[in-house]
Amino acid sequence: MKTIGVIGGMSWESSTEYYRLLNRHAKARLGGHHNARSLMLTVDFAPIEANQRAGNWTALGDQLADAARQLERGGADLVILATNTMHRVYESIEQAIDVPFLHIADPTGNALRAAGITRVGLLGTRYTMEQTFYTGRLSERYDLETLIPNEAERADVHRIIYDELCHGNVNDASRAVYQRVIDELAARGAQAVILGCTEITLLIKPEDSALPVFDTTALHAQAAVDWAIEPV
Template sequence: MKCIGLLGGMSWESTAEYYRLINREVARRLGGLHSARIVLASVDFAEVAALQASGDWDAAGRLLATQAARLEGAGADLVLICANTMHKVADAVQDAIGVPLLHLADATADAVRAAGITRVGLLGTAYTMEQDFYRDRLATHGLEVLVPDADDRAEVHRTIYDELCRGEVLDESHRTHLAIIERLRARGAEGIILGCTELELLLDPDADGSVPLFATTRIHARAAVDAALA
């Protein structure tokens, strides 16, 4: 079994889900007392969020690249950035290490295409929804990506940073996000990418929504196990 390096803390709420999901999937596949070989570098999200807000992505890239190199030094055979937004600096992270970076958008696009869907709505932070680093990566896989209107984008972003990253899961926000999903469906979205790992704390892919919801944390975790057991 290969060792999985988790670059987490963005936020720790979703990083905890990565750890749980990866270990549960390894146990499911191998049985018995098996668990995953994992090394974790968890950053201070307040520092990262400040760099995001100021637009200093170069500094954010250097911060994550340093941590990724430490993961490799600790024995990681592959690395995951446990956040959608921070894949904006994925190239800087990959350049800093000699082991593969398992890109979340690639794994997600594979899952969407496997479901026979080519037009998807994207929910995430404002950075993920409004900048091109994530949408363009999905487009290279043949996906057409729709994002909510400005007011809905602002509400999704607010919910992520003001509630979910702080461990708050509110019924009102759940209802609001179901309405946002419905508006994307009405515009032609055949499925919705939950393009922020915290959104899976609010929305249940097995029960919510009028179209399939693609849970990026679950997808990324399964892809990590695939790679570790290959």
Template sequence: MRPIGLIGGMSWESTAVYYRLLNERARERFGGLHSAEILLWSVDFARIERMQADGDWARAGEELAAIVRRLEAAGAGCIAICTNTMHKVAGEVAGAVRVPLVHIADATAAAVRHAGCKRPLLLATRYTMEQDFYRGRLAELGVDTAIPPEPARSEVHSVIYEELCRGQVRPESRARYVAAIKDAARAGADGVILGCTEIGLLIGPGDTDLPLFDTTALHADAILEAAITPLS
């Protein structure tokens, strides 16, 4: 297994889930006391969040590209960004190194297609729901997504930054998410993409009859697979 380079901390609440899942998957795959070899650079999310809010994606891309070069120099054999939203700068990150970047949208699209879903609901940050970097890549991979209308879209975004990224999981927020899912199902959605890596802390299979696609878990599976696949 090649060492895995993770850019985390966005937020650390979900990065901790990545760390657990990668090690659990490695133990399941290899048995015994095996675990994943991981190099983790965890950022101060307050600084990155300010860049997001200011629309300074160029600076954010430069910062993550600098980090990924350090991870490669330290021996990482594949790279992953532990957040959906910051895949807006995935091109800059991937272009900064020679080792492969495991893209979260690719893992998600593969799972949605395998399940036969045609139009899943995408729950995520406003950036991920509204901008083309994520939905566009899914569309290129054969997945057409729906997003909540206002005001539910703003509520979904707010819960992520004001609660989940701060370690707060509130029943009333779960109820709002479930209501958005039910509305989307009535409008024809046939699945739900948990398109922010924190949402799996709030929503689980017991909250809806629709197929759920937890991007954190799907990404972790793809990262481990990349780490054990020989480079061509």
């Protein structure tokens, strides 16, 4: 098995989910006592979050490129970034390393197309929902129409991620907020919903949603393990 390098810590709450899912999928694929061979570099989220708010994406790209180089020097054969939002700077990471980089939107795009979905709702941070680095990739590579919540709903979704989920706080009232947002996306014609922030998996499970759920965290981890076992 190849070694998966994970840039984590954004937040560490979702990075623990990555570690669990990587190993669970490796065991499902290989059986016995198998784990996923992995390295994780956990960054300090506080300066990253501050640079996000300041719109300093150049500095963020430099920091994550350095993290990727550290993983490659440590023996990673593949690098993944355990956050949707910071794929805003994925090109900086790809250019910094010689090993492959697995973009988080690609396993989700492939799964949606395989399911026959053409119009999908997207939940994530304000950056992921409002900027084009994510929705544009889904459109250009997978011919997907992406619907995002209205402005007030986007504010609620973003606030719950940063003020609650990033701190490990999972609240029923916030789950109800997300469920109402999903219902609105369904009313506008969404056939499914992307959990486009790696923390949302802590709050919304398939049984909580009126729409089929495509969890980027789970899909990304599974694709990384599949590549590590049978690189393509």
